[in-house]
Amino acid sequence: MKRTERIGALIRILSETPSKAYSLQYFCDLFDCAKSSISEDIQTASASLQYTGTGYLETIAGAKGGVRFVPAISDEEVLSLQQEFCDRLKNPSRLLGGNFVYTSDIFYDPSIVTRLSRVFARKFRNCGANYVATVETKGIPLAYNVAHLLNLPLIVIRREARISEGSTVSINYFSGSYDRLQKMSMSKRAIRSDSKVLIIDDFMRGGGSVTGISEMVGEFGCTVCGIGIAIVAKEPERKKVSDFSPLIYLGEVSSEKKIIEAFPNTDLF
Amino acid sequence: MKRTERIGALIRILSETPSKAYSLQYFCDLFDCAKSSISEDIQTASASLQYTGTGYLETIAGAKGGVRFVPAISDEEVLSLQQEFCDRLKNPSRLLGGNFVYTSDIFYDPSIVTRLSRVFARKFRNCGANYVATVETKGIPLAYNVAHLLNLPLIVIRREARISEGSTVSINYFSGSYDRLQKMSMSKRAIRSDSKVLIIDDFMRGGGSVTGISEMVGEFGCTVCGIGIAIVAKEPERKKVSDFSPLIYLGEVSSEKKIIEAFPNTDLF
Numbered sequence: 001m002k003r004t005e006r007i008g009a010l011i012r013i014l015s016e017t018p019s020k021a022y023s024l025q026y027f028c029d030l031f032d033c034a035k036s037s038i039s040e041d042i043q044t045a046s047a048s049l050q051y052t053g054t055g056y057l058e059t060i061a062g063a064k065g066g067v068r069f070v071p072a073i074s075d076e077e078v079l080s081l082q083q084e085f086c087d088r089l090k091n092p093s094r095l096l097g098g099n100f101v102y103t104s105d106i107f108y109d110p111s112i113v114t115r116l117s118r119v120f121a122r123k124f125r126n127c128g129a130n131y132v133a134t135v136e137t138k139g140i141p142l143a144y145n146v147a148h149l150l151n152l153p154l155i156v157i158r159r160e161a162r163i164s165e166g167s168t169v170s171i172n173y174f175s176g177s178y179d180r181l182q183k184m185s186m187s188k189r190a191i192r193s194d195s196k197v198l199i200i201d202d203f204m205r206g207g208g209s210v211t212g213i214s215e216m217v218g219e220f221g222c223t224v225c226g227i228g229i230a231i232v233a234k235e236p237e238r239k240k241v242s243d244f245s246p247l248i249y250l251g252e253v254s255s256e257k258k259i260i261e262a263f264p265n266t267d268l269f
Numbered sequence: 270m271k272r273t274e275r276i277g278a279l280i281r282i283l284s285e286t287p288s289k290a291y292s293l294q295y296f297c298d299l300f301d302c303a304k305s306s307i308s309e310d311i312q313t314a315s316a317s318l319q320y321t322g323t324g325y326l327e328t329i330a331g332a333k334g335g336v337r338f339v340p341a342i343s344d345e346e347v348l349s350l351q352q353e354f355c356d357r358l359k360n361p362s363r364l365l366g367g368n369f370v371y372t373s374d375i376f377y378d379p380s381i382v383t384r385l386s387r388v389f390a391r392k393f394r395n396c397g398a399n400y401v402a403t404v405e406t407k408g409i410p411l412a413y414n415v416a417h418l419l420n421l422p423l424i425v426i427r428r429e430a431r432i433s434e435g436s437t438v439s440i441n442y443f444s445g446s447y448d449r450l451q452k453m454s455m456s457k458r459a460i461r462s463d464s465k466v467l468i469i470d471d472f473m474r475g476g477g478s479v480t481g482i483s484e485m486v487g488e489f490g491c492t493v494c495g496i497g498i499a500i501v502a503k504e505p506e507r508k509k510v511s512d513f514s515p516l517i518y519l520g521e522v523s524s525e526k527k528i529i530e531a532f533p534n535t536d537l538f
Contacts, residue, residue, distance in 0.1 A: 001320070004273045008317025011277045012284060016323055016383065048277025051270070054285055096435045102458055104434065108425060110417035114285065136406045137425060138433070144410040148379035156377060156406060163447075164407070165373065166365045178432075189371055 003041065006031050010045050014069035015055060019125075019151035021066045042067050053077055054118065070125065071149040073118040075269065081115050082264035085248050088112075089231070089262040099253045101260055103231070107138045107202050116247065117145035120200060120228040123245055123268065124150070127226040129198035131155050131191060133217065135184055135209055139202035142230060146200050155197070157213060161185040169219050176206030176236070184212050186220075193221035198228070205233045207240035214241070232265075272310065275300050279314050283326060283338035288394070288420035290335045304334075311336050322346055323387065339394065340418040342387040344538065350384050351533035354517050357381075358500070358531040368522045370529055372500070376407045376471050385516065386414035389469060389497040392514055392537065393419070396495040398467035400424050400460060402486065404453055404478055408471035411499060415469050424466070426482060430454040438488050445475030445505070453481050455489075462490035467497070474502045476509035483510070501534075 001009075010027065014020075027038045046057035053074040060066040073081075085106070094102045106112055124146075133155040134143035140156060147154040160183065161168040170185035191197075197217045204210055214224045232246035245268060251261025270278075279296065283289075296307045308328075315326035322343040329335040342350075354375070363371045375381055393415075402424040403412035409425060416423040430437040434456035444451040460466075466486045473479055483493045501515035514537060520530025 002313075004276055004313055005317040005320065007273055007277050008280045008314055009320045011280050012318055012321045012323060015281060015284070016321075017380070020380075044271075044273050045277055048274040049281055051274065051278045052281045052285075054281060096432065098432060100433050100435075102433070102435050102456075104425070104456060104459065105422065108413070108416075108423040110413070110420070110423070111286070111289075113413075114417065137409070137427065140406070140409045140425075141413040141423065144377070144379070144382075144413060147377075148383065151379070153374065154377040154379070154410065156373070156409075158406065163365065163367060164369050164371070166369075166371050187371075187373060190373065 001031055003037075006033075007041050007045050007048070010041055011049060014045075014057065014067065015049070017151070018055070018069050018071045018121075018149045021060055021068045023064050023066045025064070071118050071121045073115065073122055077115070078119055078268065079264070081112075081119065082248055085112070085116075086262035086264060089248070089250070090260050092258045092260060094260060095253070095255050095258065097255075099255055101250070101253055103202065104138060107230070108141060110141075113141050113145055116142055116230060117149055119247060119268070120146045120245075121149035123228060124198050124226040127198055128196050129225050130195040131197050132200055133157060133197045133213055134200050135159070135213060139200060139230070142202060143200040146198070146228070150198075152198075155186070155190045157184050157186045157216060159184060169216065171212060171216055171219070173208050173212035173215070175208045177208075182209070182212070184209070184216060186216050191217065191220050191222060195220075195222045196225040197222055198226040199224055200228050201230070203231045203233075204229045204239070204244065204246070206236055207244075210244065211240045270300055272306075275302070276310050276314050276317070279310055280318060283314075283336065284318070284324065286420070287324070287338050287340045287390075287418045290329055290337045292333050292335045294333070340387050340390045342384065342391055346384070347388055347537065348533070350381075350388065351517055354381070354385075354499075355531035355533060358517070358519070359529050361527045361529060363529060364522070364524050364527065366524075368524055370519070370522055372471065373407060376499070377410060379410075382410050382414055385411055385499060386418055388516060388537070389415045389514075390418035392497060393467050393495045396467060397465050398494050399464040400466050401469055402426060402466045402482055403469050404428070404482055408469060408499075411471060412469040415467070415497070419467075421467075424455070424459045426453050426455045426485060428453060438485065440481060440485055440488070442477050442481035442484070444477045446477075451478070451481075453478070453485060455485050460486065460489050460491060464489075464491045465494040466491055467495040468493055469497045470499070472500045472502075473498045473508070473513065473515070475505055476513075479513065480509045
């Protein structure tokens with residue numbers, strides 16, 4: 001196998017399984033070559049990846065030594081993604097009754113979700129999470145993709161307990177968006193106690209559902225170590241949670257004036 | 270930029286956006302080099318990718334010329350994935366009341382979902398789909414990932430109409446698993462008429478919910494061009510749909526005998 005081909009294969013294998021550590025020996029065996037060659041290959045591969053702005057390779061010191069792909073996104077790409085997101089969101093054809101905004105097409109579009117999740121993976125890669133959690137439904141692709149990039153399992157909290165979840169714990173919480181009590185329920189099998197949880201969701205208004213998730217993971221003896229939300233409404237200014245990271249803010253939404261306002265969060269990093 | 274680095278970057282850019290066509294000119298501009306060099310780079314990159322078994326590069330003929338990353342999975346990897354999946358499923362600790370089987374941990378585990386979706390992407394890459402559709406909740410990460418690999422938007426059909434989906438169409442269908450009428454509802458904004466839809470789901474028993482999805486997309490003047498299901502129960506033998514592709518079969522499930530039977534589908538390709 002030629003060196004060039006080896007570097008290509010190295011990039012593909014590592015970036016297909018982000019944040020997963022491989023020993024150098026693994027690649028020595030796979031490519032049948034010496035550790036010194038693999039070390040050189042890793043340097044070239046990392047330079048190559050940094051050029052694309054989508055990640056880099058991190059070598060792990062220690063007796064065994066190893067390497068992993070760290071997903072990333074450049075400051076410029078974050079800015080242009082925020083701008084693109086705001087522009088798409090502002091389209092008045094998204095206005096629904098009750099001043100709701102249609103966003104499913106965005107959150108189910110892989111071309112945008114892939115990049116959104118690199119933003120949150122960069123933001124939270126050192127938060128020490130053991131799980132990524134979300135509440136069904138619209139945030140699932142985003143949360144799943146962040147979990148993939150951080151090499152963590154995903155937890156999906158359901159609105160209703162289902163028989164296929166086994167025994168569950170349920171809580172009630174007040175949702176400002178729907179102006180009523182809502183329920184969420186989580187399988188007892190979904191999480192180990194004493195874990196740290198990164199919450200990822202598509203949208204937050206007052207913070208009721210994120211508070212619900214925090215309370216829920218608390219029931220399992222776990223704590224929240226980060227909160228990443230794609231869209232956060234400016235109003236109400238006072239949220240039930242602090243310390244969350246929005247990608248963009250939703251301003252005024254008015255069916256009457258036919259406007260949807262959206263702004264990038266310039267304080268993300 | 271050295272040739273080796275260029276090939277690494279090429280692989281990363283193309284495999285981050287599977288099935289998306291790029292013109293050769295795009296890379297000429299990006300790397301500031303001639304088309305003949307890019308053509309050579311593509312050949313080396315493709316050899317390198319084929320070595321990993323995760324995909325290859327396909328060049329597109331014609332005036333402009335182009336290239337895309339085609340996700341793939343080798344026959345051997347399909348077999349070992351099926352075996353691993355069966356082994357995980359057979360664990361009797363998965364038994365729930367009513368002979369249901371707990372599978373959420375599998376369908377929310379990126380390390381298995383990534384490979385499962387390469388199986389379905391390989392199977393359905395030429396089915397002409399314009400959308401990938403699933404019904405919430407457990408199949409969403411898998412369906413999303415298949416959509417990503419095929420560069421298609423995802424449609425998530427909801428159990429209950431939500432205000433954030435705008436106007437919806439709803440249908441009722443009979444679910445054999447739950448032995449009762451169930452509802453599903455889909456946003457009118459989710460799909461263009463005359464489209465083809467690939468259905469991806471985590472589990473099928475009698476085929477009620479897949480029939481429901483077919484009926485639903487029919488209401489929008491669309492047709493189903495493929496059905497990929499991760500786990501299909503052997504019983505009932507007579508399903509409401511024909512022409513579906515299971516990855517594995519679920520055999521006898523018995524809390525009394527403490528067994529869960531699972532078999533690979535050997536007819537998948």
